Amino acid sequence: MSLGIIAAIVYGIIAIGGGIMGYIRAQSKISLISGCGSGLLLLIAGLLSLQGQIWGLTVAIAITAILIVTFIVRLAKTRKMMPASLMIGLGVPALALMILG
Secondary structure, three states: OOHHHHHHHHHHHHHHHHHHHHHHHHOOHHHHHHHHHHHHHHHHHHHHHHOOOHHHHHHHHHHHHHHHHHHHHHHHHHOOOOOHHHHHHHHHHHHHHHHHO
């Protein structure tokens, strides 16, 4: 199992956890849907990569890049450090590990 696959799975779990926390703290259904949706897609992509599907890691890279850009935009608009800084701070190294393999 490569570090890229591990990074995709871990970042997916973190995204799911963040979506659940956003719903619990702010009653944000958007956080729940987007966090669980993107996290689930990352988990599926990581598991497909484990099974030898070459495109699985490519999908994980795309989802992670979209999440990073989304949270950069959110941070610029709201100036709220959480959860944007956490997702950016964990997403960038995860993306690097996925790209490196």
